[in-house]
Amino acid sequence: MRYTLLLHYPEQSGSLSPEELAEGQRAFTSYAATLDAAGVLLSAEVLQLSVATTTVRVRDGVLQVQDGPYADTKEQLGGTFVLDVPDLDAALEWAGQAPAVAWGGVEVRPGAVFYADGQWRPNA
Template sequence: MRYTLLLHYPEADEQSIGREAIEAGMAAFASYAEALDAAGVLRSAEVLQPSSASTTVSTRDGELRIQDGPFADTKDQLGGTFVIDVPDLDAALDWAGRAPSATWGAVEVRPSAVRFVDGSWRPA
């Protein structure tokens, strides 16, 4: 079953936490991705740009609304995702607990419902 691990954590940059912490985090995530890949469960991974680069789109009363920045007013950001294919929720939870950001943020585990492959929607 496919699960997406959504990595939520406080947004930080080199100026606020230091270059050494950034490099350590990058190394930890590289190791985590390599472990997922070696286990044969990694399907994709994305590191997102800072929330300040985002644009949020919504429609209210038939009118398109475009807002610069993230929609949620929160100290945490969605920093990245890993899509994994594992036998069950317990396995997904185990991998989520190993994510480096689980120690300084939260990892939301969400099962996939459908996915778009080769021009069509399919059950995940």
């Protein structure tokens, strides 16, 4: 079953020392390598800071483009890991090992449908 781990945490724009930044990168690299070695990692992505976000929506039939994130919160979505694991318990076990749990939340959300090889496929 596919689960996406959504990593939410306060953004650290410029407030981390080079050593702290390097340590965080090592922690995420190690975590991704562990997931990959276990054969459960499908993809992972670190997102740029939310100030680089552009939000698009339609209101009253008019396309609106807004600089910045739509959500106004202290924590932002910082990255994702997509896993293929047997069940929610396994996904929660992996989420509990994510470095981001030390400074934010990790949302675990099951996938319902995914797109691969030119087709929409139900999550099985």
